Amino acid sequence: MHASTSALSVLPFPINLQPIRFCYHQLANSELQKIKYLSVVMEFRFSKMFAFLTLTTLVAMASHAAAVRQPLPQLSYWNSVLPNTPMPKAFSELVHPGDLVSKNFLRPAGAENQLDKATDALGPCAGLVLMEKDLRPGKTVKYGFPRDTTSKSSRFVSRPTAESIPFSSNKMEEILRRFSLRPESAEANTIKETIDYCEMPAMKGEERYCATSLESLVDFATSELGSNIRTMSTEVERGANNDVEQTYTITDGVKVLAEDKVVTCHKMSYPFAVFLCHAIEKTRAYMVPMEGADGTKANAVIICHRDTSKFAPNNWGLSQLHLKPGEGPLCHLLSDGHLTWLREKNLDDHYIVSVA
Incomplete structure (x- = not known):
């Protein structure tokens, strides 16, 4: 139970x-x-x-x-204004989503300071300068082609962002505050140098402009040359020793790319991409093939200012060639990160320079 x-x-x-x-x-x-x-x-x-x-x-x-398929605003603007002009790698690798600024825009210790050699005519190109008569096969030059990896850390920001950030020596306090930089820092000094250089007055016969966005850069280039244009830059076979100076020999095939007006743009040191662009009267552009002692081949874009009479007496390039203003053409090689704009018709009409 x-x-x-x-x-x-x-x-x-x-x-x-x-x-x-x-x-x-x-x-x-x-x-x-x-x-x-x-x-x-x-x-x-x-x-x-x-x-x-x-x-x-x-x-x-x-x-x-x-969103991935939709082009970035900078790319859309480029394609709308320059539908027949491919974007050069020097620009495309600086276009990324977002408006990030870099705090690693300084050149490494010991690297050449381009602004030390900058002049009102050459811009911060520095490097190799030579006489126009030397642009012929068989001529040898001492040079290295270092890749400017530091400047590529500073990318383009959108035009609205660029326009919202002051770019003036009178607004340094606000600029440094926006980038969270101390006034005594090396970065602050570099920013000041870049802005001061951009504010230098143009010499007679020169149009110059510091573009703080890709869109404003395109606007300047097209205002000077029209929309039927193309960019050219120095191309080098990349190797382990490109940055080492060696003897380069100019080979056959030196070509004149433009005889009249060109726009040259130089990458500046700044938290985001800023290019100094300028056009100088009576300027000729060349494509110069070279071969190094170690076999490295390069196609160098060389800009020649044929009238130097308006150049400053202390012009760095003229001093390297032991010339005074007006005594002869001054030519300089466009190094990595710098490029030139040419009218498209010039590229169709370019011709090979005969051996002197």
Whole structure:
């Protein structure tokens, strides 16, 4: 006998257990039905939630894919203004999503400071200068072609962002505050040097402009040359010793790319990409093939200013050639990170220079 039955047997009155058992089973069945109902409801709600999350994920993925497919504003602007002009690598590798600024825009210790050699005519190109008469096969020059990896850390920001940040020597405090830089830091000094150089007055016969966005750079180039233009830059076979100075020999195939007006742009040191662009009257552009003593081949873009009469007496390039203003053409090689704009018709009409 069960303990519960024994306990009931001592009661002074009889008890019918059948209704109790019935109620118990009914209650149990009711709770079971509730559990089953809740299970169905939860399963339905979970399936709806899963479907919603799946749909949300798919929408987000589609939006991301559409954003990836949609060109960046700088690229869209380039293609709308210059539909027939391929964007050079010197620009395309500086165009990225977002408006990030760099705090690693200084040149490594010991690297050549381009601004030390900058002049009102040459711009911060420095490097190799030579006479126009020396642009002929067989001529040898001492040079190295270092790749300017530091300047590529500073990328283009969008035009609205660039225009929202002051670019003036009168606004240095605000500029340094925007970039979270101390006034006594090396970065602050570099920013000041760049802005001061950009604010230098143009010499007679020169148009100059510091572009703080790709869009404003395109605007300047097209205002000077029109929209049927193309860019050219120095190309070098990249090797382990490109930055080491060696003897290069000019080989056959020196070509004149432009005889009249060109726009030359130089990358400046700044937290985001800034290019000094200028056009000088009576300027000729050459493509000069070279071969190094170690076999390295290069196609160098060389810009020749044929009228130096307006140049400053202390012009760095003229001093290297022991010339005074107006005594002869001054030519300089465009190094990595610098390029020139030419009218497209010039490229169709270029000709090979005969051996002198």
